[in-house]
Amino acid sequence: MIRATNIVKYRGEARVLDGASIEVRKGQVAAMVGPSGGGKSTLLRCINGLEEFHEGEVAVGTLKLKGSEIPSRHTLLQLRHTVGMVFQQFNLFPHMTVLKNVMSGPVYALGKTTDEAETTAKKWLGRVGLAEKHDAKPGQLSGGQQQRVAIARALAVNPAAILFDEPTSALDPKMAAEVMRVIDDLADDEQLQVAMVIVSHDIAAVKRIADVVYLLEKGKVVYSGPAAEAFAPGGPASALE
Amino acid sequence: MNQRWLLVAFALLIGAPAFAQDKKELRWGTDPTGGGPYIYKDDPNGPYVGFEVEFAEYLAKKLGRTSKPVEAEWSTLPELLDKPRTGEKGIDIVLNGYEARDDLKQKYASTVPYYQYRLQLVARKDDDSITGWADLGPKKSRIGVLEASVAFDYCNKRYPGQVVPNKDVATMFNAVADKTHADVTVQDNPACVFYVADPKYKDKFKLVDDGRQPGAYLIYLRKDDKELLSALDTAIKEGLKDGTLRKIYQKYGIWNADQEWLCKELTGDFPPDDDAQVERTGRGGARSVWPLIPQLLRAAGMTIFLAIASFPLAMLAGVVIATGRVYGPVWVKIPLAVFVEVIRGTPLLLQLYFLFFILPKQFPVLAFDPIYIGILGLAINYAAYEAENYRAGIQSIPRGQLEAALALGMSPFTAIRTVIVPQAVRVVIPPVTNDFIALFKDTSVCSVILITELTRKYNELYNFNRDLVVELAFITAGLYLLMSYPLSVVARVLERRMGASAAGGHR
Structure with missing residues (x-):
């Protein structure tokens, strides 16, 4: 379970997160929506320790990050093993093949053997529909395919949660749909049981896959509740459609 | 009685070879590039000749030693006396047309004039x-x-x-x-x-x-070498008085009335008359450049060795410095930045001079042989340039790459090693190759710390073979080109391969 409580973060004088809190349970899909600059991506990056925050607490299972404390190296690494992340710009490693990209987490982060990592990587590449692209370099793939590799890479470290930071924003509608289908598929997988947090402007997709919606404005969560209620006509997030 | 003689004979048997092996050298600092009649070569591949060579041999014989010239640049010869006597460039005396100078006399002992x-x-x-x-x-x-x-x-x-x-x-x-x-x-x-x-x-x-x-x-030597000083003074006076020096100087056409006066000043008497005709040595030099090529090739070998030994060290240090400058805390970044600026802002020549002549005066334990100092000096100097290349390379990699690696749970070190550095290497291949080629040519600066590499050898041969100056220059330049051109070719191949690989070529 992911619980972020009263997260406050400053950038210079600006209070970019102003006491934001979210909670996502195992197997649940949460969507963060809201206008640009509302703090959605920042909150996501605070959750897996890519950005520091100044007040509040992030708890993932038994691991905790506190705004008032500098986290230990061990805590930070454990947290990142537990929480995978998929970026808007994919951030695949261009010097590695697709297979090596997916193997990189198990090998370099978890210390798995190459054989173990390869088995895991092939499994996840198959799951995202790219089994035949093992030996390709990222530069040879379409944007949608690259993002699917990035999803496989995030899943290969066997995380308890995955954070999606605007995973389809850099893609055209066809490729975006391709990626959302994969996310949809993962969300429906009852065996997988990962908590998923997705930041997206693709409201149609969010409505389809999200169990719970958080509406962020000016660094605050101004609404949290079921997607159906949030996007219902006259609902708090209906203006975003 | 018989038994005693047997013991003596046994001792002589054991001792004689040991004595022969232990015969000490008289190591005298000299710069052969200064040329004749002091020290030069008649035969380009033969031994040195010159009145100072024969004078040194005379002195060594008088001291019961063997003469051993130790080559170094003329202006740095006295400083070799500040270094340990042992080692490749250790010397006992400076003997190379050094005049009576107040600054030197304050620091070193000097003999009577020779x-x-x-x-x-x-x-x-x-x-x-x-x-x-x-x-x-x-x-x-x-x-x-x-x-x-x-x-x-x-x-x-x-x-x-x-x-x-x-x-x-x-x-x-x-x-x-x-x-x-x-x-x-x-x-x-x-x-x-x-x-x-x-x-x-x-x-x-x-x-x-x-x-x-x-x-x-005069001959300069260490101030605490009182015994040696006394022995040299005696040998010079005796050599003047008994006509030995007259013979040596006559051989090179430099005996004159001033030397007779010198003999009178030092010994109270004039040297014996000696009108015997002494054959004066001329200066042969090489007739063609071919016999000189092996010497240039050997020196080119030293150039290659210096470059090949120092550049990997420079690359390694450069990676460490660049990583520290980009990712390290402030207390690491600042000293590294100072190091880079100081090294890049001062001449390599000065750095080598500092490492070889100045530093060992303060810390005698750092008095290494020139070859080690040469490698170290080049490595330190080029590390600063490599660090800047790598820093630029690292900073050209999008920040998202590091974030993606960290988000997977890699430690910062692993992320840099496996994700950032391999990508940065592709970016920096052209400037790094350029630096390696430049390093080949910069090895010539090592001549200041007494290493005989290609440029110094060229200078030496040029001094002895003036009529072959054009041929020597072309061959030397050609050797540098031969050493650096293959590197350029390798660099271009690597650039092409890495470029293709990054763009998406198959393994």
């Missing part, structure tokens, strides 16, 4: 306008002199604005002969006698007027 010289004016034989020192001022003659020499001081005071200084005696004589940079030259008279008599300059020069500003050549 040669009395004067400044001699030399002009072209066909130049009738120069008939004596008095003509130099009115004729506004350009006077070629050796840098930082007594001749320089003497002429600069008397003929301001007319002095043309140069590091090299032979260059001055050539300039006069070819009517290029100088009209006359003023040198110590041994050099003048040597060049005027040289068959290569037949009928080119004339000695003009009398010598001026008499001075003396």
Whole structure:
């Protein structure tokens, strides 16, 4: 379970997160929506320790990050093993093949053997529909395919949660749909049981896959509740459609 | 009784070979590039000859030692006395036309003079306008002199604005002969006698007027070498008195009345008369460049060794420095930035000089052989440049790459090692290859710390073989090209491969 409580973060004088809190349970899909600059991506990056925050607490299972404390190296690494992340710009490693990209987490982060990592990587590449692209370099793939590799890479470290930071924003509608289908598929997988947090402007997709919606404005969560209620006509997030 | 003799015989049997093996060397610092008649080569692949070579052999014999010349650049010879006596460049004495100088006498002990010289004016034989020192001022003659020499001081005071200084005696004589940079030259008279008599300059020069500003050549040694000093003084006096030095000096045509006077001053008596004809040595030099090529190739081997040994160290240090500068905390970043700026902002020559001559004075434990200092100096210097290359390479990698690696749970070190550095390497291949090629050429600076690499060897051969200067220059340049061109080719291949690989080529 992911619980972020009263997260406050400053950038210079600006209070970019102003006491934001979210909670996502195992197997649940949460969507963060809201206008640009509302703090959605920042909150996501605070959750897996890519950005520091100044007040509040992030708890993932038994691991905790506190705004008032500098986290230990061990805590930070454990947290990142537990929480995978998929970026808007994919951030695949261009010097590695697709297979090596997916193997990189198990090998370099978890210390798995190459054989173990390869088995895991092939499994996840198959799951995202790219089994035949093992030996390709990222530069040879379409944007949608690259993002699917990035999803496989995030899943290969066997995380308890995955954070999606605007995973389809850099893609055209066809490729975006391709990626959302994969996310949809993962969300429906009852065996997988990962908590998923997705930041997206693709409201149609969010409505389809999200169990719970958080509406962020000016660094605050101004609404949290079921997607159906949030996007219902006259609902708090209906203006975003 | 018999038993005692047997013991003595046994001791001699055991001791004699040991004694022969342990015969100490008299290690004398000299710069052969200065040329004749001090130290030079008749046969390009033969041993050194010259009046100082024979004088050193005489001294060594007197001391029960063997003579061992240790080559170094002339101006740095006294500083070798500050270094340990052992090691490749360790010396006991400096013996190479060093005059009596107050600054040196304060730091080092010096012997009695072994040669009395004067400044001699030399002009072209066909130049009738120069008939004596008095003509130099009115004729506004350009006077070629050796840098930082007594001749320089003497002429600069008397003929301001007319002095043309140069590091090299032979260059001055050539300039006069070819009517290029100088009209006359003023040198110590041994050099003048040597060049005027040289068959290569037949009928080119004339000695003009009398010598001026008499001075003396001394041997310098460590102040605490009192026993050696006393032995050398005695040997010089005896050599003058018994005519040994007369024979050596006559052989090179430099015996004159000043030496007779010197003998009288030091021993109270004139040397014995010796009118026996001594065959004067000429200067042969090589007739063709071919016999010199093996020497250039050996020196090129040293150049390659210096470059190949130092560059990997520079690359390794460069990666560490660059990583520290990009990702380290402030207390790491600041000293590394200072290091890079200091090293890039000061000449390599000065850095090598500091490492070899200055640092060991404060910390004798750091008195390593020149070859190690050369490698270390080049590595330190190039590490600063490599660090900047790598820093630029690292910073050219999008930040998202590091974030993606960290988000997977890699430690920062692993992320940099496996994700950032391999990508940065592709970016920096062209500048790094350029630096390696530049390093090949910069190895020539190591000659200042007494390493005989290609450029120093070229200088040495050039001094002894003036008529082969063009051939030697072409061969030397060709060797540098031969060493660096394959690197350029390899670099281009690597760039192409890496470029293709990053763009998405298959493994």
